[in-house]
Amino acid sequence: MSKAQTNQKVRSQIVEICVNGEWHELTVKPRNTLVEVLREKLGLTGTKDGCEQGVCGACTVMLEGHPALACITLAVECHGKEVRTVEGLAQGEILSAIQQAFLDQGAVQCGFCTSGMLMSATALLEKNSKPSLAEIKKALEGNLCRCTGYNAIVAAVQQASGQGVKPIML
């Protein structure tokens, strides 16, 4: 009963998606979600597939500059759109400020929520370079951390936005 119904008559479609600045032409079925395509067709496994129902935020990516949940975004809907994933944050070996702050604050425990947290935090910092504590918490409310390391994550966002929080992991 839990087996997904497959219908061979449903045609695949060709979509063009720009992932981290690189255009990809992909053949997808309508039922394929963005996170499946990113992980399984493009091998970008940084984006995590958590609850699969739009709750946990582990699959957060930036779609056209806005944070979006890749597990409830259909890949066919992303045709012609620009997607940024956690793999696009670092410039080669140089981590982005928020990635470095996560390391400095020990904000990574098991790491499963981290890529979603980084994308939500990046989206916040691009809109608001000096967010208040309340704004940080509101922006990260859609990302669950089962290790409950929220304080370090909030501190990392504060450090990355230059709000007087010093690195603690040296």
Added chain:
Amino acid sequence: MILSDFEHERPGTLAEAAVLLRRHGADARIMAGGTDLLPNMRVNLVRPATVISLSGITPELPKSEPDGTIRIDALTRLATLENSTLIREQLAILAESARAVGSNQIREMGTLGGNLCQETRCLYLNQQHDYQFVVPCFKRGGACCYPFPQNKPDVCWSVHMSDVAPALIALGAEIETVGDKGGRRLAVEDLFTGNGLKPLSLDNGEIICAIIVPPRPSGFGWGYHKSARRGGLEFAMAVMAVTLRVAADRNTCTDARIVIGAVRERPVRAVAAEQALTGTILDDASVAAAVAAAIEEMKPLPHHGFTKSYIVDNVRVYLRRVLTRAVRNARGEAETA
């Protein structure tokens, strides 16, 4: 949890979408943001053969007309509402209710129309029905009701969880629809049937295209509160939205709308409480009388682990605070923290 196969249509206009919806009949579903439909498809609550996506249609920005009427495209993202200067200044209650929905990501994806059309929820209905709950429940076309075993097949006590609908009803907003038989206008409160099996009164082939909020009169005040366990990323235990109007003496209430959401199959308008408040001098006693009347008529369903008495107690406290805040707001007094 893997999505079943479906055909995907992406019409360029709402009229085309309505035609497609009519042609595919009950096998098709409209998808705006997908934040409600896709999770429901994953748990097999709905299994459409065709998904008609509205993502190819660009919503118009909220517009204010000269008389103060505000027209909001149904495809407006909740985040757009939350951040729009026009909405924040003119319809602060709507901005606050949009801000109460889900998470940042959900608000960036979900739309206003989609929020109104969301599926009702109960602890069992929105779960995968395979190993825990093998027999489908009545709403899924089966033969039992898990939370209320005594229920008959024609009753479904699932709860409509919209955070935004109570605010729109309190504002007296109307919905404009398009359909293959032409459009119509109906009050937001008439969108809801109160039947958990079919919560919306939209015809097959009918799509919400815009929400129209009438002008706010002078002496207008509002209050809004969403009660929930955590205060973020969750569905409500109860939502309270109040708008009222005070006369020129700043004490007499000339009009009030009190709406309690997320306690029943539809948002409840507390008509007796509104009548209790209208025409009275607004003080602690009249607010308390209105709260008592509202509790009497809201008849909450126990849902998501909240007992009836817990919901009643919560509404008793927060509805009083919301009403008090609305009165202060109508008098133009500053918020006290």
